[in-house]
Amino acid sequence: xxxxxxxxxxxxxxxxxxxxxxxxxxxxxxxxxxxxxxxxxxxxxxxxxxxxxxxxxxxxxxxxxxxxxxxxxxxxxxxxxxxxxxx
Numbered sequence: 766x767x768x769x770x771x772x773x774x775x776x777x778x779x780x781x782x783x784x785x786x787x788x789x790x791x792x793x794x795x796x797x798x799x800x801x802x803x804x805x806x807x808x809x810x811x812x813x814x815x816x817x818x819x820x821x822x823x824x825x826x827x828x829x830x831x832x833x834x835x836x837x838x839x840x841x842x843x844x845x846x847x848x849x850x851x852x
Contacts, residue, residue: 769844772826780824785809787817787831787850813837819847 766778786809793801813836820830829847834840 766839766841768820768830768832768841770822770825770828770830771844771846772828773822776822776825780822781830782821782823784819784821784829787819787847815842817850 767775768778768781769775790805793805816834816836818832818834820832822828822830830844831847831850832841833843835842
């Protein structure tokens with residue numbers, strides 16, 4: 766897979782570190798039950814289709830990038846700097 770870094774241009778996926786979904790997770794209350802904390806730490810959606818993921822360009826410019834991609838066919842539809850995402 767090739768990721769289009771907004772700063773460096775298209776690069777191999779191995780230059781990047783995958784951080785996860787580019788959505789904020791709601792942290793449980795500190796007094797929440799163990800099952801709420803277990804779900805917060807371990808459970809994530811694994812959708813088939815469009816996702817927005819957060820990637821770190823570790824072997825390049827060190828930018829955080831939000832990548833919109835299709836998990837079914839691995840097509841990358843958009844990549845933008847995380848600080849500019851959603852503007």
